[in-house]
Structure formats: C-alpha cells, structure tokens
Amino acid sequence: METIKLAGENNNRINIVILSDGYQESELDQFVTDATNFSTELFSQSPFLEYSDYFNVYAIKVPSNESGADHPATATDVTEPLTPIKTVDTYFNSTFDGFGFHRLLFYGIDWPSSNIARSKIISVLADNFPAYDSALILVNSTVYGGSGGEFPMSSMATNANEIAIHELGHSLFDLLDEYYPGDGRLREDINATKESDPSVIKWKNWLGDNGIGIYAYGTSGEAATWNRPHQGCKMRYLGFPFCSVCKEGMVEKIHDLVSPVDDFTPDNSSNIENPTFPLDFELTLIKPNPNTLESIWTLNGTTIGNNVDIISLLATDLMEGTNTLTSVITDNSPMLRVDNHETVHVTTVTWTINYSALSVDAINAKSNSYTISLYPNPTNAILNFKFESNTNTPITVNITSLDGKQLKSLILSNYKSTEINISDFSAGIYVANFYTNNTLIASRKIVKN
Numbered sequence: 001m002e003t004i005k006l007a008g009e010n011n012n013r014i015n016i017v018i019l020s021d022g023y024q025e026s027e028l029d030q031f032v033t034d035a036t037n038f039s040t041e042l043f044s045q046s047p048f049l050e051y052s053d054y055f056n057v058y059a060i061k062v063p064s065n066e067s068g069a070d071h072p073a074t075a076t077d078v079t080e081p082l083t084p085i086k087t088v089d090t091y092f093n094s095t096f097d098g099f100g101f102h103r104l105l106f107y108g109i110d111w112p113s114s115n116i117a118r119s120k121i122i123s124v125l126a127d128n129f130p131a132y133d134s135a136l137i138l139v140n141s142t143v144y145g146g147s148g149g150e151f152p153m154s155s156m157a158t159n160a161n162e163i164a165i166h167e168l169g170h171s172l173f174d175l176l177d178e179y180y181p182g183d184g185r186l187r188e189d190i191n192a193t194k195e196s197d198p199s200v201i202k203w204k205n206w207l208g209d210n211g212i213g214i215y216a217y218g219t220s221g222e223a224a225t226w227n228r229p230h231q232g233c234k235m236r237y238l239g240f241p242f243c244s245v246c247k248e249g250m251v252e253k254i255h256d257l258v259s260p261v262d263d264f265t266p267d268n269s270s271n272i273e274n275p276t277f278p279l280d281f282e283l284t285l286i287k288p289n290p291n292t293l294e295s296i297w298t299l300n301g302t303t304i305g306n307n308v309d310i311i312s313l314l315a316t317d318l319m320e321g322t323n324t325l326t327s328v329i330t331d332n333s334p335m336l337r338v339d340n341h342e343t344v345h346v347t348t349v350t351w352t353i354n355y356s357a358l359s360v361d362a363i364n365a366k367s368n369s370y371t372i373s374l375y376p377n378p379t380n381a382i383l384n385f386k387f388e389s390n391t392n393t394p395i396t397v398n399i400t401s402l403d404g405k406q407l408k409s410l411i412l413s414n415y416k417s418t419e420i421n422i423s424d425f426s427a428g429i430y431v432a433n434f435y436t437n438n439t440l441i442a443s444r445k446i447v448k449n
C-alpha cells in the first residue's frame with residue numbers, strides 16, 4: 001500500500017482508498033502517479049480543498065495480468081462497436097457496456113457477474129485497509145467511463161476523474177443526483193425534497209444566494225414533485241462545482257466523522273505531580289484552510305480566551321478545590337449557515353483541576369463531541385431537541401427571550417428526542433442556550449410563528 005496523502009492518524013481522519021485495475025505489475029508506478037493526480041484534483045475542489053487536513057488517501061497496488069478493460073461492444077445506447085472490441089484479463093474484471101450503457105465502466109457486465117469481483121474487492125480491502133471510509137477503483141483505460149455505488153470506478157480518460165468525485169458525493173456524503181434519476185429513485189435528503197415552501201425548505205438559509213433556489217427536477221409526472229437546490233451542481237453535471245447546499249452537507253458529514261480536536265495536553269496519562277506554574281493547556285486542532293474553527297475558553301464559567309490553541313494558568317488563576325477549564329470548539333465556516341439550521345457540531349475539551357494549598361492534586365481531561373438538533377424551526381408549537389454525543393452527561397437547554405429572560409428550561413438525554421410546546425410564546429425570535437457542566441456550548445435562534 002502506498003500513502004498518497006497523509007494528514008494525520010487514520011483513527012481521526014476520513015480514509016479514502018484507491019485500488020487499481022487493468023494495470024500490469026510493470027505499470028503500477030503509473031497507477032501511483034494516476035492515484036496521486038486524482039487526489040490532487042479532488043483536493044483542489046471545494047469543500048475537499050478547505051477540509052483537506054481531514055482526509056488521508058492511500059493506494060493499493062493490485063496487479064492485473066493484462067492492461068485496460070473489457071469492451072464487449074454490447075451497449076444498446078450507442079452504435080457498437082463505438083470503440084474497438086477488447087477482452088483483457090484484469091484482477092477486478094473491469095468492463096465497459098455495464099448494464100447496456102457504453103460509458104458504464106463496472107466490475108461486471110451485470111449484477112450476477114459483478115459478485116465475483118465484488119468479493120475480490122472486499123477481500124483486498126480487508127487484507128490491506130479494513131478501516132477505509134470510501135474505496136474507489138481507477139481503471140487503466142483512456143476510454144471515458146465510470147460508475148457509482150459501493151465502489152466507484154473511473155477510467156483514466158480526460159475528465160473521467162470527475163465521475164469518481166461525483167460518485168464520492170453519493171458514497172461518502174449521501175448526496176443524491178440533481179439530474180432526475182428516474183421514478184422512485186429520489187428520497188428526502190440533503191439536496192432533494194418534495195417541500196416547496198421557501199419558509200421551511202431545508203435549504204431556506206441559502207435561497208437567493210450562489211444560485212440556490214427551489215428547482216423542480218422535471219415538468220411532469222413524479223419528477224415535477226421533487227425539488228433540487230441548484231441548476232448546475234456537480235451532482236447534476238460533471239465539471240461543475242458542488243452547490244452550496246451540497247457543500248454544507250459535506251462539511252457537516254466531515255464533522256460527523258472527524259473530531260476537529262486531534263489531540264490535547266495534558267491528557268489523563270500526563271504526569272501532574274508537582275507541576276510548575278504557569279500550567280499550559282493545549283489543543284491540537286485539525287484546521288480547515290482558511291481556519292474557520294473558533295475556540296472559547298472558560299475557567300470556572302468565566303471566559304478567559306478566544307481562538308487560541310494554548311492557555312497558561314497561574315496559581316493565582318485557580319480556586320482552592322475543583323476548577324473546571326473548558327474549551328468549546330465550533331466551526332464558523334461560511335459554508336455552514338447553521339443559524340436556524342437543524343444541526344450544529346460542537347466539540348469540548350474539559351480539564352478538571354483539583355487545586356489545594358500550593359499544589360495541583362490531579363488533572364482530569366476529556367474531549368466530548370456533540371451533534372445538537374432542534375426542529376422544526378420555525379415552529380408554531382412543537383419543538384424537538386436532540387443531541388448525540390460520546391458522553392452521557394446531560395445537556396441543559398435554557399430558552400430565553402432576546403433580552404435574556406429565561407422562559408423555559410429542560411434537560412436532554414443522549415440520543416433521546418425531547419419535545420416541548422411553545423404555542424404559548426408570542427410570535428418572534430427566541431434563543432436556545434445549551435449547557436453542559438455549566439458551560440455554554442451552543443446557542444441557536446428559534447423562530448416562533
């Protein structure tokens with residue numbers, strides 16, 4: 001296995017693995033070059049560009065007996081043979097004319113014949129990199145073609161990399177096609193909805209900006225009942241950028257998979273006997289480029305720093321007894337319009353410092369991540385709150401008016417949806433403040449109709 005791009009440890013990165021097909025042993029150096037070029041192209045495109053440090057890329061060199069891919073000339077969408085008929089012995093049996101489409105390059109001509117190659121792909125991944133997040137296959141052919149699904153494929157034709165990038169939109173980020181894929185093939189998703197009301201549509205925060213609107217997939221039949229956010233997104237046309245709605249969904253998924261806190265010190269294993277002051281507390285963050293992460297540091301509930309990676313405490317900063325130092329990390333990327341949006345990702349690092357007389361007895365450190373949801377928003381009555389976290393510490397939500405008067409308070413449990421009724425509130429804007437261990441970790445606006 002070759003490392004194409006190493007941003008950090010695999011356990012806190014999205015790991016993309018590229019396999020070869022149709023490259024002979026003597027061509028595997030060319031495969032590594034092709035995989036590197038694919039990676040370079042991928043990370044030149046937003047949001048991969050900004051979040052590059054959240055990804056590792058590896059290449060597994062799988063030799064084939066012969067070069068290229070099969071072309072049986074059995075496609076029914078073109079006049080065959082469009083390109084010369086070819087039968088070659090490759091490891092994953094790549095072939096054009098999959099399912100009758102000339103450009104459909106797949107590891108089998110149909111589902112039954114793809115099972116053998118699929119088992120081989122799974123076996124190669126299990127032997128080399130079982131913890132992959134997404135695996136794709138580059139095929140050593142200059143004929144344009146590719147396919148999506150479980151293991152996206154693309155040939156080495158000019159612009160064929162765009163097929164694999166579009167397919168990563170499906171396989172890694174759960175985006176749907178923004179061209180009409182056929183009746184029964186759409187569902188409610190990040191970039192597709194039957195909702196057409198601009199006040200509640202899931203991408204309402206983007207309407208009117210960057211070409212985002214409410215566009216029907218078609219003019220009649222089922223296609224006319226589904227809406228997409230953009231007319232020229234990569235999920236519709238290759239060679240175009242991802243639209244703002246897709247990018248937002250991708251960035252949220254990146255935060256689902258990877259904590260922006262790569263490391264912190266001291267950790268629980270640090271030796272803290274007889275520490276000398278000042279005591280340093282440090283975060284190692286995975287920073288987007290440009291860096292849109294914000295950190296707010298509080299000591300015993302008082303803010304002591306913003307947007308710094310390291311805080312130094314003096315003995316005089318500490319109280320006798322238990323002190324709590326917390327850093328709350330959020331991403332304020334303009335790609336995320338989280339105000340009124342359903343979910344927000346928050347990561348916290350908390351150090352508990354037991355200070356007595358002139359010594360620090362113990363420091364306990366932990367990092368937690370939270371995905372907080374509130375929906376529907378706006379609402380005229382029912383509001384649901386939910387959080388998901390790696391900790392079972394409950395979250396307190398205080399709902400206040402804009403002038404800070406507390407109107408309601410509730411306690412949320414991990415993974416449980418909690419419902420409240422605010423039909424007695426007058427119409428207007430309110431604020432939900434989320435606290436854990438008395439530390440504010442997130443604030444969201446609520447719109448009451």
Ligand SMILES: [Zn+2]
Nearest residue numbers: 191233243246
């Ligand atoms: Zn899109």
